[in-house]
Amino acid sequence: MSSIDISDVIPIGDETVDENFEGFLEEYEDEEEDEQIIYVESNGQTCPYCLETGEIQTAGTVEISDGYAFQEVFCGACDRQWTDVYQLVGFNPTDV
Numbered sequence: 001m002s003s004i005d006i007s008d009v010i011p012i013g014d015e016t017v018d019e020n021f022e023g024f025l026e027e028y029e030d031e032e033e034d035e036q037i038i039y040v041e042s043n044g045q046t047c048p049y050c051l052e053t054g055e056i057q058t059a060g061t062v063e064i065s066d067g068y069a070f071q072e073v074f075c076g077a078c079d080r081q082w083t084d085v086y087q088l089v090g091f092n093p094t095d096v
């Protein structure tokens with residue numbers, strides 16, 4: 001007869017909770033990543049929350065800092081608000 005280690009049959013409370021919590025976090029982060037992809041691929045035209053297109057409006061001026069630009073926007077369909085984040089990607093020479 002083989003002996004059974006009790007820790008093999010009774011889940012240790014803390015480990016179970018941790019695993020569930022990690023699973024929840026992974027799911028949550030995946031969802032948030034999907035929202036980011038939807039938004040960027042639509043060039044900021046599709047609301048990441050309600051998925052309406054063409055309802056996003058600016059709510060403030062553009063602020064620029066260290067190669068990034070930020071602008072408050074909101075969705076006219078679901079009223080959620082967030083900050084658009086832009087990154088400097090290059091420059092165009094200007095003829096003077």
Ligand SMILES: [Zn+2]
Nearest residue numbers: 047050075078
């Ligand atoms: Zn919306």
